[in-house]
Amino acid sequence: xxxxxxxxxxxxxxxxxxxxxxxxxxxxxxxxxxxxxxxxxxxxxxxxxxxx
Amino acid sequence: xxxxxxxxxxxxxxxxxxxxxxxxxxxxxxxxxxxxxxxxxxxxxxxxxxxxxxxxxxxxxxxxxxxxxxxxxxxxxxxxxxxxxxxxxxxxxxxxxxxxxxxxxxxxxxxxxxxxxxxxxxxxxxxxxxxxxxxxxxxxxxxxxxxxxxxxxxxxxxxxxxxxxxxx
Numbered sequence: 001x002x003x004x005x006x007x008x009x010x011x012x013x014x015x016x017x018x019x020x021x022x023x024x025x026x027x028x029x030x031x032x033x034x035x036x037x038x039x040x041x042x043x044x045x046x047x048x049x050x051x052x
Numbered sequence: 053x054x055x056x057x058x059x060x061x062x063x064x065x066x067x068x069x070x071x072x073x074x075x076x077x078x079x080x081x082x083x084x085x086x087x088x089x090x091x092x093x094x095x096x097x098x099x100x101x102x103x104x105x106x107x108x109x110x111x112x113x114x115x116x117x118x119x120x121x122x123x124x125x126x127x128x129x130x131x132x133x134x135x136x137x138x139x140x141x142x143x144x145x146x147x148x149x150x151x152x153x154x155x156x157x158x159x160x161x162x163x164x165x166x167x168x169x170x171x172x173x174x175x176x177x178x179x180x181x182x183x184x185x186x187x188x189x190x191x192x193x194x195x196x197x198x199x200x201x202x203x204x205x206x207x208x209x210x211x212x213x214x215x216x217x218x219x220x
Binding site: 043 | 165166169170174180183
């Protein structure tokens with residue numbers, strides 16, 4: 001894939017190889033793994049580090 | 053729960069307290085019971101169809117396609133002997149050359165989603181991405197079932213109506 005064809009996450013703008021939700025390299029609303037996990041609440045945003 | 057919460061409960065007199073080190077999300081992903089205001093919301097695991105056709109890497113694609121068609125499925129999940137998801141065969145892959153092994157036709161390492169994902173969010177994503185089916189697994193990758201877009205959208209729609217009725 002060339003730079004011009006690079007897929008970018010619609011959430012954070014990071015370059016990705018394929019959409020982390022549908023696995024398609026030509027997805028019209030691509031998302032990276034991190035943004036999908038946050039959107040589906042599979043991951044909790046870490047706003048700060050703490051020991052508890 | 054967190055170690056601090058566990059210690060606090062012991063000071064309150066609870067004697068049978070455990071620290072689940074893998075955390076709350078892992079607890080929910082394993083399908084353990086939940087309490088609280090959101091516990092009753094339908095999750096991906098509630099809607100996932102458990103009777104999805106599964107197959108092994110070394111099966112012949114034509115055999116799996118025939119089995120899926122006979123059961124009314126347009127997808128099959130490739131699993132190992134531990135029922136860990138290794139690949140996915142959607143309609144396009146199932147229509148491939150029937151003589152080849154599943155391993156050569158499948159989508160390897162497909163995106164999978166956890167059991168506790170709210171079905172409303174799953175439905176919205178599946179609609180947005182025009183995705184007909186998504187595998188649901190535990191944290192260690194074992195297959196729970198396959199969520200179909202039509203099921204997710206229907207349940208999410210019914211939930212929307214319930215919310216409207218409560219407001220009225």
